[in-house]
Amino acid sequence: MSLWQSYIMRLRRKRAQIRAWRKHFAVKPVRDRTKQIKPGDILLFSTFRNENVRLPYFLQYYRKLGVSHFLMVDNDSDDGGREFLTGQPDVSLWTTKASYKRSRFGVDWLNWLQRKYGDGHWTLVVDPDELFVYPFCDTRPVRALTDWLDSSGVRSFGAMLLDMYPKGRIDAVNYRPGQDPVEIAAWFDPGNYMIERNRSYWNLWIQGGPRARVFFPDRPKKAPALNKIPLVKWDRRYAYVSSTHTLLPRGLNLTYDQWGGEKASGVLLHTKFLDTLPQKAEEELKRRQHYSGSVEYKAYAASIQRNPELWCNWSEKYINWRQLEILGLMSKGNWA
Amino acid sequence: MSVGIIMLVHTAFDRAEQVARHWAAAGCPIVFHVDRNVPSKTYNTFVNAMSDLPDVRFVKRHRCEWGTWGLVAATQEAGETMLAEFADVRHVYLASGACLPLRPVQELIDYLADRQTTDFIESATTADVPWTIGGLDQERFTLRFPFSWRQQRYLFDKYVQFQRAVGYKRHIPNGVVPHMGSQWWCLTRQTLSAILEDPERKAYDRYFRRVWIPDESYFQTLARLYSRKIESRSLTLSKFDYQGKPHIFYDDHLQLLRRSDCFVARKIWPFANRLYDAFLTDQDSAMKRTEPNPGKIDRIFSKAVERRTRGRPGLYMQSRFPAPGREGGLTCAQYSVFEGFSDLFENFEPWLAKATGARVHGHLFAKERVEYSDGQHVMNGALSDSAKLRDYNKRAFLTNLIWNTRGERQCFQFGPRDMIEEIEWDIAKDPNAQISVITGAWAIPLFKSNKNFSDIRKEAALLQQIESEHLKALRSEWAKARIRIWTLAEFIEAPMEPLQTVIDEIGKQYQRGLAEVPKMADLTGFGQFLQNLKNQGMHPYLMGDFPVAHGRHEPQQSKRKPYLVR
Numbered sequence: 001m002s003l004w005q006s007y008i009m010r011l012r013r014k015r016a017q018i019r020a021w022r023k024h025f026a027v028k029p030v031r032d033r034t035k036q037i038k039p040g041d042i043l044l045f046s047t048f049r050n051e052n053v054r055l056p057y058f059l060q061y062y063r064k065l066g067v068s069h070f071l072m073v074d075n076d077s078d079d080g081g082r083e084f085l086t087g088q089p090d091v092s093l094w095t096t097k098a099s100y101k102r103s104r105f106g107v108d109w110l111n112w113l114q115r116k117y118g119d120g121h122w123t124l125v126v127d128p129d130e131l132f133v134y135p136f137c138d139t140r141p142v143r144a145l146t147d148w149l150d151s152s153g154v155r156s157f158g159a160m161l162l163d164m165y166p167k168g169r170i171d172a173v174n175y176r177p178g179q180d181p182v183e184i185a186a187w188f189d190p191g192n193y194m195i196e197r198n199r200s201y202w203n204l205w206i207q208g209g210p211r212a213r214v215f216f217p218d219r220p221k222k223a224p225a226l227n228k229i230p231l232v233k234w235d236r237r238y239a240y241v242s243s244t245h246t247l248l249p250r251g252l253n254l255t256y257d258q259w260g261g262e263k264a265s266g267v268l269l270h271t272k273f274l275d276t277l278p279q280k281a282e283e284e285l286k287r288r289q290h291y292s293g294s295v296e297y298k299a300y301a302a303s304i305q306r307n308p309e310l311w312c313n314w315s316e317k318y319i320n321w322r323q324l325e326i327l328g329l330m331s332k333g334n335w336a
Numbered sequence: 337m338s339v340g341i342i343m344l345v346h347t348a349f350d351r352a353e354q355v356a357r358h359w360a361a362a363g364c365p366i367v368f369h370v371d372r373n374v375p376s377k378t379y380n381t382f383v384n385a386m387s388d389l390p391d392v393r394f395v396k397r398h399r400c401e402w403g404t405w406g407l408v409a410a411t412q413e414a415g416e417t418m419l420a421e422f423a424d425v426r427h428v429y430l431a432s433g434a435c436l437p438l439r440p441v442q443e444l445i446d447y448l449a450d451r452q453t454t455d456f457i458e459s460a461t462t463a464d465v466p467w468t469i470g471g472l473d474q475e476r477f478t479l480r481f482p483f484s485w486r487q488q489r490y491l492f493d494k495y496v497q498f499q500r501a502v503g504y505k506r507h508i509p510n511g512v513v514p515h516m517g518s519q520w521w522c523l524t525r526q527t528l529s530a531i532l533e534d535p536e537r538k539a540y541d542r543y544f545r546r547v548w549i550p551d552e553s554y555f556q557t558l559a560r561l562y563s564r565k566i567e568s569r570s571l572t573l574s575k576f577d578y579q580g581k582p583h584i585f586y587d588d589h590l591q592l593l594r595r596s597d598c599f600v601a602r603k604i605w606p607f608a609n610r611l612y613d614a615f616l617t618d619q620d621s622a623m624k625r626t627e628p629n630p631g632k633i634d635r636i637f638s639k640a641v642e643r644r645t646r647g648r649p650g651l652y653m654q655s656r657f658p659a660p661g662r663e664g665g666l667t668c669a670q671y672s673v674f675e676g677f678s679d680l681f682e683n684f685e686p687w688l689a690k691a692t693g694a695r696v697h698g699h700l701f702a703k704e705r706v707e708y709s710d711g712q713h714v715m716n717g718a719l720s721d722s723a724k725l726r727d728y729n730k731r732a733f734l735t736n737l738i739w740n741t742r743g744e745r746q747c748f749q750f751g752p753r754d755m756i757e758e759i760e761w762d763i764a765k766d767p768n769a770q771i772s773v774i775t776g777a778w779a780i781p782l783f784k785s786n787k788n789f790s791d792i793r794k795e796a797a798l799l800q801q802i803e804s805e806h807l808k809a810l811r812s813e814w815a816k817a818r819i820r821i822w823t824l825a826e827f828i829e830a831p832m833e834p835l836q837t838v839i840d841e842i843g844k845q846y847q848r849g850l851a852e853v854p855k856m857a858d859l860t861g862f863g864q865f866l867q868n869l870k871n872q873g874m875h876p877y878l879m880g881d882f883p884v885a886h887g888r889h890e891p892q893q894s895k896r897k898p899y900l901v902r
Contacts, residue, residue, distance in 0.1 A: 136586070136588060139586065139587055139588035140586050140587070140588065141607070143607060144586055144605055144607070147584075147605065148584060151581060151584075152579070152581065158654050158655055159654075160653075160654040189717070189718035190717050190718060190740070191716065191717020191718065191719065191736050191739060191740040192717050192718050192719045192720065192736060193653070193732070193736070194728065194729040194732040194733075194736075195652055195653070195654075195657055195729075195732060196729065197657065204654060204657055206654060208732075210718070212720075212725060213714075213718060213720045213722075213725070216725075217720055217722035217724060217725055218722070218724050219724075220722075220724055220725050220728035220729075221728065227654060255654070255655060256654060256655045256656060256657045257644075257647065257655065257656055257657075257658070258657065258658055258659045258662065259645075259658060259659075259662050260645075260646060260647050260649070260656070260658045260662050260663060260664045261643075261644050261645045261646060261647045261656065262643055262644060262647040262648065262651075262653075262655055262656040263644070263655040263656070264655065265653075265654050265655035312714045312718055313714060314714050314715065314716055314717060314718040314719075315718060316718075328648065328651045328653050328739060329653060329654075330653070330654070330655070331643065331647075331653065331655050331656065332640065332643060333640075333643065333644050333655065334577050334578065334640045334641050334643060334644030334645075335640065336583060336636050336637050336639070336640035
């Protein structure tokens with residue numbers, strides 16, 4: 001039985017790789033600086049569309065953490081983001097006009113790039129609105145973490161998506177390029193997350209947070225998944241199957257302890273809820289390129305017209321990773 | 337007289353060089369052993385880089401893999417060179433490339449000069465310490481280990497199993513008692529030369545070659561044979577986690593390391609620039625003659641190991657999701673569940689809150705919405721009051737609530753009208769739950785209601801069925817909660833005593849006895865109501881033995897004044 005299951009998983013992994021190969025023809029290089037990549041470099045992979053306003057801070061944040069090279073796929077932006085990235089010395093850029101949805105929300109494109117350039121490197125896959133927070137990130141670069149993971153024989157590192165939101169209306173404060181988005185979206189839900197274990201892929205399925213509380217209180221099953229595994233010591237045989245929620249081979253999804261202990265984990269601060277969202281929601285509704293018939297954006301659009309306030313009495317204001325650790329949203333594990 | 341340093345290096349050569357120059361500047365001769373796995377190009381560069389220092393030697397390279405003989409062979413080789421080439425060395429200090437001197441080298445030299453015949457080597461018998469990894473303690477000395485644990489794990493395990501099965505046991509030469517301890521030691525010339533020049537050395541070497549992790553036991557055992565004075569501790573601060581790999585020091589450990597007063601620390605992350613800058617340049621700190629005191633570092637690392645192995649019970653998160661039965665307790669703190677009390681008493685919730693100071697919720701698992709205390713719509717942790725969200729994962733709801741309100745006792749109402757499926761078992765099995773039940777009290781709201789009797793009868797039958805199923809859970813052998821069950825008739829005979837017991841258990845601060853009692857519902861005619869149900873063919877048995885007629889069993893409380901002071 002389990003042999004059969006392993007075989008099915010192998011087929012799925014192969015299929016993901018074939019898809020990645022098929023879809024890569026539509027992805028054209030704009031600026032290829034991958035020759036600069038040295039062995040042992042930490043690489044960041046990301047796909048984006050019309051995120052120009054976020055890109056300056058995004059690059060600044062991850063450069064500071066010690067990411068050596070950015071491999072970005074532009075999905076037909078028309079806001080100048082592509083031109084901005086072309087001028088960055090540590091960015092390799094590709095562009096495509098192909099369908100985001102039919103590349104399984106960018107996974108196919110990135111799987112291809114990771115297979116080609118990520119083999120043997122620690123790779124970080126994040127969206128432009130996600131800021132990676134890990135234990136000791138204020139004093140230790142990502143390399144300290146990856147060296148420690150290497151020495152512990154760990155290949156993947158989990159970081160849950162934590163939705164950040166402002167106090168007051170989402171569109172009350174204007175986000176400026178280069179600004180730390182957490183200055184505006186400073187609040188989060190500290191303790192309303194629900195976890196289940198996926199029996200076939202072995203990963204955890206986490207839902208909850210403000211999106212479940214405000215947008216999906218009557219349809220909890222539809223609430224978006226928050227579990228992510230963004231940091232992986234990549235091997236060309238690996239593949240992401242759905243966003244960065246699920247990896248194959250399945251062993252990579254075991255980023256949690258099942259015996260009562262805690263493994264080390266981080267958080268992705270998700271700064272989607274800024275004044276840029278209403279416009280984005282409208283656009284995405286028209287394009288219908290998002291997960292599950294864009295049900296998420298439909299819900300946003302509906303609620304945003306009513307009262308776009310996610311903040312509540314029990315919202316917590318973000319201070320640092322130690323706060324998240326104490327609240328139990330992430331863990332140091334045995335890293336000290 | 338000086339201290340000689342043996343340095344085992346296999347990576348981060350720039351750091352090794354930096355540290356070596358630091359030792360050399362204080363007049364310490366150094367013997368290097370470089371792992372044979374290092375490419376010869378890298379090796380030659382390193383040798384060239386060190387060539388300007390006069391008192392530096394390199395020895396024959398051995399392949400050093402964790403847990404194998406190579407490390408001991410390398411150390412022996414370096415020790416021989418050290419003793420032969422530097423005649424005025426009295427103490428030999430074994431260090432690695434990732435070791436960092438924390439105090440001025442002169443302090444170490446002085447410290448050792450004051451203890452000329454003392455060997456600093458951690459050395460304990462296997463029976464006395466729980467250090468071992470992988471379940472092999474005594475066996476690491478009585479079995480043979482020809483396979484690598486890292487690279488040939490399968491063969492390693494199989495061969496151990498095989499030897500156990502056939503009852504193989506090695507003979508320990510000359511009846512020495514195996515000792516083990518940290519591999520980083522500091523031995524006197526006398527002891528080290530005695531070990532290296534021992535006429536029996538061949539026999540010992542042959543034996544230890546097949547011991548598991550000989551670098552933690554070879555010198556530790558043999559030092560016992562020759563040392564005049566052993567201080568069983570390492571001068572190198574080195575901590576290991578539960579997998580047996582060393583904890584690593586980073587920039588943010590600077591103050592911690594400063595205050596530890598240890599001479600040398602390992603292992604330092606090669607990119608910890610601040611640590612290297614601080615400890616290798618800043619030499620003018622006052623000479624302290626203090627003993628090393630790594631207590632605080634010990635605590636931090638042992639806490640980290642506990643976090644990894646035990647975690648925080650009652651917390652479910654992305655990297656702690658125990659399989660059922662391995663949670664170490666479903667919830668993180670004690671809480672109280674009341675069943676039937678708010679049916680029997682009109683003002684039970686405010687009364688309980690006042691009497692105990694705890695947070696008292698209504699029916700958290702009510703059908704329509706989550707009834708948080710004071711009618712709130714969102715609770716600690718931003719928990720929603722949506723019944724659908726709660727029912728989507730009731731277990732997560734409960735554990736979240738208890739986790740979010742750490743430090744404040746939670747009480748809530750529970751009963752057959754609620755969505756109790758599944759969660760009733762979780763609560764019954766949770767040792768943190770204190771469950772108090774008045775069975776049959778669900779009939780009181782029916783009795784007070786203005787419904788048609790046929791509907792009442794139908795509902796009573798349903799509730800009775802649910803509650804009796806629920807009682808099975810509470811009385812099952814798996815129930816681990818603190819459970820108290822009274823029938824309604826039993827309870828109203830003497831309500832104060834059970835109330836007092838339950839409340840004493842909740843809070844310690846209200847030991848004086850209850851100043852107020854809650855107001856009980858007026859039960860005049862309740863006996864007749866139950867009889868009517870019986871007459872309709874529906875036998876309400878969970879209330880206990882309730883007399884029909886007004887008589888001495890009719891509850892007295894209903895006629896009393898609602899409040900009394902004891």
